[in-house]
Amino acid sequence: MDMEQLMGNPTTVSVSEVVKESKAARTLVFEHPDVENIHPGQFLMVWIPGVDEIPMSVSLLNPPLMGITVLPIGEATNALASTQERQRIGIRGPFGTYFDSNCGSALIVGGGIGMAPLRPLTYELLDRGVDVVLLIGAKTKSELVYAKEFKTLNREGFRLELSTVDGSVGF
């Protein structure tokens, strides 16, 4: 990617789907022309017209689709979390380094919205034949992100453990 693409105007994308991941977190799914060159661990600068531009981890990599998962905590994240299908947002990036998925087995530990970059990493590792134990934690059951998706994931070498601070699910 060249400097003009990194520093220049954002690429405008249309949100094709909004997925409820927990009580408050939402994944915005969209097509991106550069999705094949984006890796788990990298982030995008997401421009919400008239509001702000903020960093968001790449949480879904399924070419030609990709996605970001947003937890509303302030003005920009609230605006992003209430995005509707067919609404447009601006994307710059990807930025940052990415995970090295060259290993024999992996223990992945994520809490709350910190799970966002770890979802595509989990799939990348499983696709490479790496055994994965995934630990997802949150304060309460309703704040667990991607728990429903991974609970039904039936892949060889994959194990899921859930943990909550209030003990409403898991250990």
Ligand SMILES: Cc1cc2nc3c(=O)[nH]c(=O)nc-3n(C[C@H](O)[C@H](O)[C@H](O)COP(=O)(O)OP(=O)(O)OC[C@H]3O[C@@H](n4cnc5c(N)ncnc54)[C@H](O)[C@@H]3O)c2cc1C
């Ligand atoms: C590399 C990177 C990747 C990120 N990936 C994601 C992601 O995938 N999903 C996601 O939802 N967020 C992610 N974030 C965090 C997100 O960018 C911020 O939450 C967002 O910029 C806040 O903007 P706002 O206008 O909504 O809130 P603001 O108005 O800027 O902040 C509202 C309040 O929340 C506090 N606050 C701001 N950010 C955080 C934070 N991260 N943790 C705790 N308190 C905070 C502020 O101090 C303030 O009190 C990422 C941040 C970085 C740097």
